[in-house]
Amino acid sequence: MTKGETKATFSNPGYPLVENRVQAEIMVFVRDEVGSVSRAKLTEVLGVSRSKVSNEVGRLIEAGLLVEDGLAESEGGRRSSLLSIPRGAGVVAAIDLGATSIDVALTTLGSEILSHRSEPADIRDGPRSILGRVKLLLAQLLEEQDSKAQDVLAIGIGVPGPVEQAAGVLRVPPLMPGWDRFPIRDAFAGEYAAPVFVDNDVNIMALGEHWGGVGKGVDNMLFVKVGTGIGGGIIADGRLYRGTQGCAGDIGHISVDPEGPVCTCGNLGCLEAMAGAPAIALEAERRAREGKSSVLADILAEKGELTAVDVGKAASLGDYEALNVIRRAGWIVGRVLATLVSVLNPSLIVVGGGVSQIGHSFLAEIRSAVYRRSLPLATRNLPIVLSELDQTAGVTGASVLAAEGVLQVQ
């Protein structure tokens, strides 16, 4: 073997982007500690030799995945230079599909958002129509950023239903006809060489909030999305926990009242059917028709129907019945979260999604239900807060999913 042969050619872009586990760990660490990582720090953290770190950092610099910029604070001896991921390494396409919206963003490999576009959409239009629009948006964003399809290192997509990880397909999504087992990854194969990573929309919101929001640095976190549907994303010991079929955190169909209203899943009294946005709207309509609230009755007369947002507005105007409807929903969600606190013992609960925005009393009720029903040890230091990223949690998480995926070996 000649010396030349021992130095493998680094193929970039490709999948995985890195050649071995140490390179993967270096990249993940540099991603986490934005702009403040020296070789000395890497040696200390990764527990491998200084020469190994220097060697692998050198190869990553050659491959264009790292650059040196600036010098670390001196701790005696030679000051070491800091490593970061250059913009030129490439971009990550981050896509967040909701029941009623499409979000597409371009981010750096460090999951910093470069540009972001959001459009209303109906997921029931089916995968061909929706993914067609996604690809159009993606092409526009790339052009705006002077980037090309081959600059895309990875694609991350969040979808509003349970995802079977191994195949990257949705499994029997209740509200998404046409999406069952649709090969989402293949849809991008014509235009992009990049690998595609698919996950549930609530999971990517949890990832996003854990990466760049209020959950940063929190090892055990529960993200709860309350919108049309209700779902949870679980960060356990610092990593997203998906469960066996990828449906961990699928809390929307937990039974709250065995004699409650019929849910979209066919069971009675599921959390979602009791406290999701449509349930809030329905309950408010009922009270309006019963003449309990003139404010709600006026909105109903004007628009012909009520939404959860209308109920929030009425409550903010001081309408007692609207406030009670919101409180009731918060209490129901809180009771289920109390159970989740017993099971998961998180150190943070983040509440996101449309309903979380309809007023402070919703969150206040969740808090009192959780604190009242959980064991003191588990709630000693348990903040329950609103999502910080909110509209960008999804695309941030989709970028994290894709970037961490493409930087993994095996």
Place this chain on the structure above:
Amino acid sequence: MTKGETKATFSNPGYPLVENRVQAEIMVFVRDEVGSVSRAKLTEVLGVSRSKVSNEVGRLIEAGLLVEDGLAESEGGRRSSLLSIPRGAGVVAAIDLGATSIDVALTTLGSEILSHRSEPADIRDGPRSILGRVKLLLAQLLEEQDSKAQDVLAIGIGVPGPVEQAAGVLRVPPLMPGWDRFPIRDAFAGEYAAPVFVDNDVNIMALGEHWGGVGKGVDNMLFVKVGTGIGGGIIADGRLYRGTQGCAGDIGHISVDPEGPVCTCGNLGCLEAMAGAPAIALEAERRAREGKSSVLADILAEKGELTAVDVGKAASLGDYEALNVIRRAGWIVGRVLATLVSVLNPSLIVVGGGVSQIGHSFLAEIRSAVYRRSLPLATRNLPIVLSELDQTAGVTGASVLAAEGVLQVQ
């Protein structure tokens, strides 16, 4: 620096037993793949170079933690020798404290039980009395095995209450006066140099069942103990998940019926107060006094009280009321487990503890409640089975906790 200095003296016993991460990974892998690991296999699995593996295996053999015995199946080329952990490496002391029992075992560093002793006890006697008896039993077992205190590499203890991992102390254990914040680890410092690892009794049962029972190789598993108390142990992505204060899986105080009986924790209608052994006994007594079952009434008249075991016996004799009491408890447990399935999406539920033994109908009711209320995707392949190790799950898990603990770096 002279050559002599570069070769550090391996201190054994000591903590940690290994010098670096690769050594730790080698030991953990050899533990998992009992008696079938070659250097070639390690090179492939750990993703480090062949020379690194050979070097570190050499140091572990020198330290007496590994031996070569036998040859691997040839896959062409030189046959490589197989590595295993010798009996002479030392022993692990495995202790399982229940509300009413003490179990002490000696195991190999590979968590194979060498000897095991079980005695009735009352945990309320307090830490000094209970741990005094434990130390006596341990000394006897060591003598029987011709081992000495300095052969003990690590001590693992399971206790029936929530454990704060960082300090290794119990926190406000409801039924254990005198144990709150008692420094369990220090209690062994006089006689043993070995590090002490403490965890909740249900967590160690989960570890034991995952290591050597029906849960072997299962990445996402829920272990549920139904006895005097009810608790859960969660294996997530192959590892025990403890949560922030170490009380993940503490499901006994999940609210089942807001108007139910008072629980030991002060709340109403907790799972434990509705379906634990005392609740089963009380419900049976009530029905006996109401004249609904002559079989139960006869046992009650004879003994002055009923136990869950009595109810099980009456049911096995065909008593309809006794059977209904058991079914009711199984149904209540199953409803809570249905919620846990939605949250955790495990691929296996293992049911252990005294009540699990009182009859097939208990498990049958749990199954029907779970399958009826969970989403089809999550229960598609979800066996719900009885613990296989049962009486030895605890000490096996305590050994796993201690062995994996002492083999970890940092």
